[in-house]
Amino acid sequence: MITRIILSLLYICCVSPIARADSLSIKIENAWVQAVPPVADTTAAYMKITNLGPGPLRLVGASSSVATRVEPMITTRQERNGQEILGMEAVPDLEIAPGATLELKPGRDHLMIMGLTSHPVEGERVKLTVRFAPGDQRLELEVPVLREEPK
Amino acid sequence: MNKSVSELEKDPIPGSTPPAGTRRMLLAAFAIVLALLVSFLFARYSAYRTVQAKFYGQPLVPAKEAFDFRLVDQNGKAFQLSQLRGKVVLFAFGFTHCPNVCPTTLSDLAKVYRALPARDRARVQVLFVSVDPRRDKPETMKNYVPYFDDSFIGLTGTEDQIAQAAKPYGAYYEIVHNAGESPDGYSVNHSAFTYLISPDVKWKLLYNFDQLGDATKVVRDIEQVLNGA
Numbered sequence: 001m002i003t004r005i006i007l008s009l010l011y012i013c014c015v016s017p018i019a020r021a022d023s024l025s026i027k028i029e030n031a032w033v034q035a036v037p038p039v040a041d042t043t044a045a046y047m048k049i050t051n052l053g054p055g056p057l058r059l060v061g062a063s064s065s066v067a068t069r070v071e072p073m074i075t076t077r078q079e080r081n082g083q084e085i086l087g088m089e090a091v092p093d094l095e096i097a098p099g100a101t102l103e104l105k106p107g108r109d110h111l112m113i114m115g116l117t118s119h120p121v122e123g124e125r126v127k128l129t130v131r132f133a134p135g136d137q138r139l140e141l142e143v144p145v146l147r148e149e150p151k
Numbered sequence: 152m153n154k155s156v157s158e159l160e161k162d163p164i165p166g167s168t169p170p171a172g173t174r175r176m177l178l179a180a181f182a183i184v185l186a187l188l189v190s191f192l193f194a195r196y197s198a199y200r201t202v203q204a205k206f207y208g209q210p211l212v213p214a215k216e217a218f219d220f221r222l223v224d225q226n227g228k229a230f231q232l233s234q235l236r237g238k239v240v241l242f243a244f245g246f247t248h249c250p251n252v253c254p255t256t257l258s259d260l261a262k263v264y265r266a267l268p269a270r271d272r273a274r275v276q277v278l279f280v281s282v283d284p285r286r287d288k289p290e291t292m293k294n295y296v297p298y299f300d301d302s303f304i305g306l307t308g309t310e311d312q313i314a315q316a317a318k319p320y321g322a323y324y325e326i327v328h329n330a331g332e333s334p335d336g337y338s339v340n341h342s343a344f345t346y347l348i349s350p351d352v353k354w355k356l357l358y359n360f361d362q363l364g365d366a367t368k369v370v371r372d373i374e375q376v377l378n379g380a
Contacts, residue, residue: 034254037298039291042250075251076340081321084359086252087340090329106255107343107360113250114336148258 025053026132031143032150033113034106035122043120045070045111045128045143046104051096058093058133059102061111065127068115075108088112093133106149120145205380207368208347208356217354218319222280222308225293230306233352239275239376240348244322246283246339247295252360253279256343257299259363264300266366267373272302274350274377280316281307282324282341320346320354349376 031047045064051057062070072094076087086107094109096102104110111130120126125142132138195212202210217232224230232240241260245253260277267275279296281287284307287295292305307313317324324341345363347356355376363369 034250034258036250036254037247037295039294040247040254042248043254044250073251080323080342083321083323083342083344083357085323085340086343086360087327088251088338107252110251148262149255 031141032146033126033143035145035147038119041116043113048103050101057096060093060131060133062128062130066118066120067113070111070113073110073112206372208358208372214353214355217348217352220316222306222312225289225305227289235276236352237350239373242278243345244280244282244341246281247287247291252343261300262366263369266370277303279305283339284310
């Protein structure tokens with residue numbers, strides 16, 4: 001029994017990707033959350049994620065202290081009447097090839113923050129835990145709330 | 152025309168083939184029509200190119216009479232586009248539960264508005280029209296739209312009013328249900344264009360979602376339209 005506990009502790013500390021928190025193989029830059037009016041119950045998080053690891057990486061979702069759900073979304077673009085229709089589609093994950101960078105930005109792929117439980121105020125920082133597969137790799141971020149894309 | 156000439160030639164009834172003179176006349180008429188058509192198209196095209204060279208936004212050549220939509224403003228009052236005669240109006244369709252496209256469009260528009268010289272701001276009005284009347288009541292619009300700029304006005308209406316307002320501008324929207332969502336958790340796909348209406352209530356320019364990000368260029372267009380271009 002004790003051996004098992006020690007083994008599982010060893011697993012958690014050394015093998016489990018949570019403990020590794022793979023910050024060495026994942027680089028996140030320019031993360032920000034779109035400031036929205038207090039009445040809004042959704043917003044989005046944007047960032048640049050680079051996969052520095054040897055294998056493909058998948059962004060599977062995130063969680064935040066200010067919302068009930070945070071999910072990856074893609075923006076769909078189709079043409080009708082000569083005008084572009086923008087839509088949004090939930091996806092199970094967003095893949096990042098080794099060495100590639102996934103850019104989450106307005107009008108493109110994003111992390112949709114749904115069911116805001118407290119209103120993120122412009123200038124504040126919100127906690128965001130971004131989750132990746134394979135394994136259960138998590139990165140804890142503190143993300144600024146901004147009115148527009150930082151240049 | 153070409154086709155009818157060759158059909159005549161293939162006419163099976165003997166003796167019905169037109170004499171050479173008639174055929175030459177047909178050919179000449181055809182050449183004239185073709186020349187007229189080409190020059191007409193070229194004139195239209197060069198007119199379009201002249202206007203296009205002047206503006207950053209996509210011009211409507213000639214500018215169309217702007218459809219005078221009737222909606223409800225964020226204070227619950229009846230609203231008509233022609234109320235804003237004398238001003239440059241910029242408007243976009245969207246919905247307040249929109250996480251990505253609409254807040255971006257509205258912050259872009261706020262950036263444009265603030266980049267305008269103070270004296271011109273009084274002559275420019277930004278509107279945001281909901282395509283989701285089920286969830287977007289006047290009060291919702293009031294709590295949403297002016298957040299981006301105090302001067303912005305949110306509009307909503309009945310489903311019919313909104314459909315009537317969207318159609319003449321070629322705007323399209325549809326409700327999309329995602330798996331596992333609550334009945335009120337739906338999303339709306341919609342055209343993400345911004346329409347520019349001149350002070351004489353003509354629809355002059357169109358900006359797509361990406362174009363709107365360049366505030367300096369949009370401001371230059373607005374200044375030109377305010378100066379009668």
